[in-house]
Amino acid sequence: xxxxxxxxxxxxxxxxxxxxxxxxxxxxxxxxxxxxxxxxxxxxxxxxxxxxxxxxxxxxxxxxxxxxxxxxxxxxxxxxxxxxxxxxxxxxxxxxxxxxxxxxxxxxxxxxxxxxxxxxxxxxxxxxxxxxxxxxxxxxxxxxxxxxxx
Numbered sequence: 001x002x003x004x005x006x007x008x009x010x011x012x013x014x015x016x017x018x019x020x021x022x023x024x025x026x027x028x029x030x031x032x033x034x035x036x037x038x039x040x041x042x043x044x045x046x047x048x049x050x051x052x053x054x055x056x057x058x059x060x061x062x063x064x065x066x067x068x069x070x071x072x073x074x075x076x077x078x079x080x081x082x083x084x085x086x087x088x089x090x091x092x093x094x095x096x097x098x099x100x101x102x103x104x105x106x107x108x109x110x111x112x113x114x115x116x117x118x119x120x121x122x123x124x125x126x127x128x129x130x131x132x133x134x135x136x137x138x139x140x141x142x143x144x145x146x147x148x149x150x
Contacts, residue, residue, distance in 0.1 A: 059083035
């Protein structure tokens with residue numbers, strides 16, 4: 001497994017195409033959610049694109065960014081269909097959390113979890129906050145990893 005962590009300005013066109021295609025394939029097509037997949041967060045200077053490769057093929061991705069003065073966020077978490085079932089989600093989240101620690105230090109880490117993944121995120125130390133809600137027709141739950149507990 002080869003890890004690559006880049007800001008938007010560090011991405012070459014082929015890598016950018018691969019990660020955007022993966023996000024559209026999973027979130028827009030597979031999950032049937034018509035929403036504005038591309039946003040300004042992607043190209044902010046303190047957004048990091050975390051990618052896992054096997055050979056030349058992208059197999060997993062997450063986006064890490066500063067959400068506020070005290071929070072960073074992990075989002076757009078995905079494992080591509082041909083790489084699922086091999087335990088890649090756990091190392092992906094550990095790498096994304098590591099990127100948070102390196103670039104945002106003592107910030108709490110937040111994410112919006114699809115509710116069927118709550119136990120997975122809880123196994124990594126995330127705690128549910130607030131009430132469940134629908135986002136693009138899919139049940140979600142806000143979660144937080146408190147830096148004081150890391």
